[in-house]
Amino acid sequence: MSRRNNKLSHISIPELSLVLLIGPSGSGKSTFARRFFKPTEIISSDVCRGLISDDENNQTVSADAFELVRFIAAKRLKLGLLTVIDATNVQPESRREWIRLAREYHVLPVAIVLNMPEELCQDRNVERSDRNFGKHVIPQQLSQLKRGLRGLREEGFRHIFEMRTEEDVAKLETITRTPLYNNKKDEHGPFDIIGDVHGCYDELCTLLDTLGYQVDKENATLISAPQTTNADGYTRFRKPVFVGDLVDRGPKSPQVLRLVMNMVNNGLALCVPGNHDAKLLRYLNGKNVQLRHGLEQTVTQLASETPEFLDTVKSFIDGLVSHYVLDDGKLVVAHAGLKESMQGRGSGAVREFCLYGETTGETDEFGLPVRYNWALEYKGRAMVVYGHTPVPTPQWLNHTIDIDTGCVFGASLTALRYPERELVSVPALEQYAVPGRPIGYNADSTLSVQQQYDNVLDIEDFTGKKILQTRFSHNITIREENSIAALEVMSRFTINPRWLIYLPPTMSPAETSREEGLLEHPAEGLAYYREAGIAKVICEEKHMGSRAVVIVCKDENVAAERFGVTGEGNGVIYTRTGRPFFADKQTEQAFIARINTALINTGFYERFNTDWVCLDAELMPWSAKAQSLLQNQYAAVGTAGGKALPVVVNALHQAISNGAPAGALLEKYTQRLEQTGSYVKAYRQYCWPVNSLEDYKLAPFHIMATEGKTWFDKDHEWHMSAIRNICVGDEQLLRATPYLLVETGNDASEQEAINWWKQLTAAGGEGMVVKPSTFLSKDAKGLIQPAIKIRGAEYLRIIYGPEYDATENLERLRSRKLSGKRSLALREFALGLEGLERFVNKDPLQLVHQCVFGILALESEPVDPRL
């Protein structure tokens, strides 16, 4: 690949490389760099000298300046960006550091040598007033350069370009960047990724057949491939992708090779090499390899093949690329898997990892090296599909999956359908080999690999500033100070994070009303949605309870299998901030049992094809959760006012009767006495004694999620009716929410809503909640408020204080600002749904927990709690 050429008009370098400009001072490196690279791609040692010392030629800070160059270069390479080092780099020892850096980040080093005539360099330096070093410098640099030229390849450069004259440089027109071989991001699938075949030709043919391919088994060729319509609407042929280890141990390695080579060479399949394939290549190349671990069978089977066939095999394996990055970077296939920092990179280390994975250096009781499970720490976004280590069943772990199900050991051959994420397996016809250690010998738990891993979450994923991607809205930033608060709450007060898959968003009130004596009125709520272009809204009665999230599993096994929770019952009820609703576990479990019975009796589990459900609900009475608030706050204020004001009014009466001009005061304090009375009446609405389970009421209003599915695509009417069907199962405990459908812009319909609200609040009700009829509604700017509350005047008295509706008070209270609360509501809404989507998608707990943690963090943002 090495080319030393000074007469080219066009050269090409790998798209991900560390480019070293090599040349003495005055050879034109910076000018060259500016011609062919983006300014941000160039890191110049002179510039760094200037940055730290205000003088680009200050040689005394060279060490620090190079440290800075290296630091910046490392950051860029980590992100996978081409980087140009603009320094003289004439000595081999100065280049060694860059080679080391390139290896560390698995990028390819490129040398561009400007071996210019001495006079030219000298002349250029003379022209520059800031460079006044001695005449001896350039000859010295040039001689160092020339001495090192021949050793460049030895040093590790695979791409070397040299230019000797100004004309050479002028002649060069373009430097193109070629993608790495592993970059197949523009292949979008659909794929069928096939695990370690190990010469099991018959099983491979059966598997391909099962997947819908037509194979000419005799001639080992593919006749046709199935088609699938992608998400983009295009219909495409499916493509098998082999994770390697085609050969060894099994009965028909040559046939497997023949079929796979046929498909790959015709562009109908992709294949990455496995360690067995690599070893076979070494054998075919005449290297001294031991005929062990099944290679002996392959060698025997190949004995009857022609030398031409062997040559084809050789060049086939030799041409295999260590791994592939597919589908816009969303999918990575490598034989032994691949950690994120190596994906899409090219180096010896990457290839080693792809073939063999990583080992811990220890050996196990079977004398085999202990594999280091890189997937445990995998946090990359790309799905990684791999084989290499036989497993009893493929299991997802942190978005990675091992699909080697040990066909050659008598188990099965497995394919993963992508993007469907479906597993398709065919059983082995017989056991062809005995594994060195039992498959899955260290699986000692009923919990899945992922659940075991999820046992402990890593603090790094949650603290500090975090930016979370959500599918229904923009990225959401969680600020560090909010994470700090959330960590404490999460650690000290909330329920087991495995249960905590969702937190409901805060809810904003309607814009402030101008109606006399009111802060809130339905007109503003309806107007909000009307103006957002929502034609149909649903008004739901606002229950006088506390928000509760309820998760019910059909039995404890489901809790263990799906949630990874054992010994904590078969469900949970928690508050808006993730705390257990009931202090005592027994009441909670009795409650869950009642709901479970209702779900079973009403056929919910069958109807929804699930064995668990997550409900968003209101739990009544409010006093159940807020008893201390009621007593210490509400009743206390009621007592103080209720006992002091009569004494005041009495004293004022007396003063007036004795001729004092206290009429205005009497009027004022009489009103306060009345207001305090109303206030006491208002909070008493919320007290209802709770002695047993029978005294609670649960009013679910959203069916958030069931197995494999969220229900945000259904409108609220659907939710209301689905919930009504459950409530029938326990009318004592469960309550359906009364609601009204309203057409915005239709005066009669809106008036009906207003009348209903008046009726509800006049009867002591809390008010109502208005929602767009669909669960997820957007306008031009994105998501709109999922719900708006309109609270009754008397309820607001216990929020804003007994005297809030005195004219002079109300006027001032009206200037309240909703934008903070609304923005918060939208961010929490988007995060809440995101968390559930991730949960039903079986993402690692860490990804679900990030959303929930984020909501809790957002909740620590200061917002007027009266809103």
Next chain:
Amino acid sequence: MLLTITTKRYPATDLGYLLHKHPAKVQTVELTAGSAHIFYPEATDNSCTAALLLDIDPVRLVRRNGSGSDFALEQYVNDRPYVASSFMSAAIAQAYSSAMNGRCKDKPHLTDEAIPFEINLAVLPVKGGEPLLRQFFEPLGYEVKVQSYQLDEQYPEWGQSRYFNVTLRHTLPLKTILSQLYILIPVCDNDKHYFVGGHEIEKLMEKGQGWLDTHPLKELITRRYLRNIAPLAKEALGMIMKDEILPAEEKQPKEKVRLHDLRLQTVRDILLELNVSTVADMGCGEGKLLRLLMEKPVFKKVLGMDVSYHSLEIASDKLKIERLPEMQRARIQLVQGSLTYRDKRLSGFDAGVLVEVIEHLDLPRLAALEKVVFEYARPRHVLITTVNAEYNVKYETLGSGSFRHSDHRFEWTRAEFEDWGNRVAEQFGYIVSYRPLGETDEILGGPGQLAIFKR
């Protein structure tokens, strides 16, 4: 919200001269969050009553405080407009300033004259209830009449409120009564609406002159008046009691305080014996153990971790981290973290210490803690202390079945702790030994217990 002062000393209307307020008028003075009105329900030569009525503006009350920091709902719905509190003291100082300072232009002889007065407060919040209320006023010679109220008549099970209608009778110069009310009203309430600083000590000295130093509850009064700010109270008490010996500040039983110090001392001694040089204090709180560890240079690296950021700030202050010399500064690090999350910052220590930490975690979350400490952080030594539930019977004030701390999620007997410790040691490859902490009872064991894990 209402303070009335009544006298029947002939001519009773002299009260108007004393207070500098004309009995026929209604007058108003401005306060920080509203105003106060002065009027006379009755003003005859036989009986005269002056009323001081608070008119707190609830909206302004909020806005004044609502700087954005504290958004607790209680701020909005509160009893302040209806009670006698520091607002009332402020109103007394505003409306009756000359009377309290003993000035009377027209009838100066009245200011020093002991006059029979009846005072009524509607309503007065008292933290500590009627008994404490009496202990505040009766030693000063007041006849005290109290009416108490239920929190809500409809819910008798909620019990009594902390509000009282209080009538006080005494024969004293008015300035003395006003000074005593000025101090004792916020003391009963145990709260103040304004920032309390050094200036408050001066006010206390001035208004308390002649009665506070002989009051049996002078310490409590001083502390409460200064909003329980320890350094202020200490300074004030020193001035009041001059030569008397100051009692210990802590209100907690001495026993308990000593146990915690002993615990920390023991932990440090063990760490010294174990010859470790790096220690992670997992759950360091306000840094008491860290301070002990920093005293010994053999501990080359000390990490303090706590879930409470606030505690860490206090720890940082107490350890004066910002002002430590560079070498010392390099020895210690404080981080926020949680023992239910894996944390690589905890790895690589010789010893990990969890002093009174595990009992603050819900039992099901212990599994996570075990992994975090013993599997991931994996120090060579782990020291864990917790209370010994068996010993609880020795604490008379502790009801049976209740825990020593409201945030304790469980308290273990020695057997329970050892069961857990043995299982953990086995699972993660440690060996474990146990010892009691504190003065040991033959049957019940020590008040605390300690497990020492080693691998």
